[in-house]
Amino acid sequence: MRLSLKWVSDYVAVPEDTQAFCDRLDLTGTGVEGVEKLGSALEGVVVGHVLTCDEHPDSDHMHVVTVDVGGAEPVQIVCGAPNIAADIKVPVATVGTVLPSEDGGFKIKKSKLRGVVSCGMCCSRRELGQGNDHDGIWVLPEDAPTGMAFMEYLGAGDTVLDLEITPNRPDCLSVTGLAR
Secondary structure, rough: EEEEEHHHHOOOOOOOOHHHHHHHEEEOOOOEEEEEEEHHHHEEEEEEEEEEEEEEOOOOOOOEEEOOOOOOOOEEEEEOOOOOOOOOEEEEEOOOEEOOOOOOOOOOEEEEOOOEOOEEOOOOOOOHHOOOOOOOOOOOOOOOOOOEEEEEEEEEEEEEEEEEOOOHHHOOOOHHHHHH
16 A cells, blocks of 8 residues: 555654654554655756846847845856746756656756856756646746745655555555554
């Protein structure tokens, strides 16, 4: 049986230490066969607030933006999306993030695009694996908290346990039964 820790936390307090929680479940006779962290594919993607948006000096379609990603200093990013503008919230892949792609992943690096340093990437839905829209950057609502992990903002980050339920414990075949 697969158990979402987010779901079971609606019924009982789930410890922060997943390993300790799994050890406690093992002591009850419910074996933990696996632990899966959902949303880890987008680790390093945060909600960013675009502070400035200027034309790229050597391009007719690119922009140089300054984005607050919740760090000590804003980052400079070169962006080619037509809908990028100042004072919007967008998902930002920070340097070191590996975005999902058909060929196994795309690592974000500090680079120069036409002579201007870019330290990240403003992302569309398709680049994040959240749909097929690739017409421009995914513009988030104004109330999105700057610097928050993007999967946490979406409410999609979770830990799922793969449990072995023994035949003598049919009460553990539901979330409420396991919480009890």
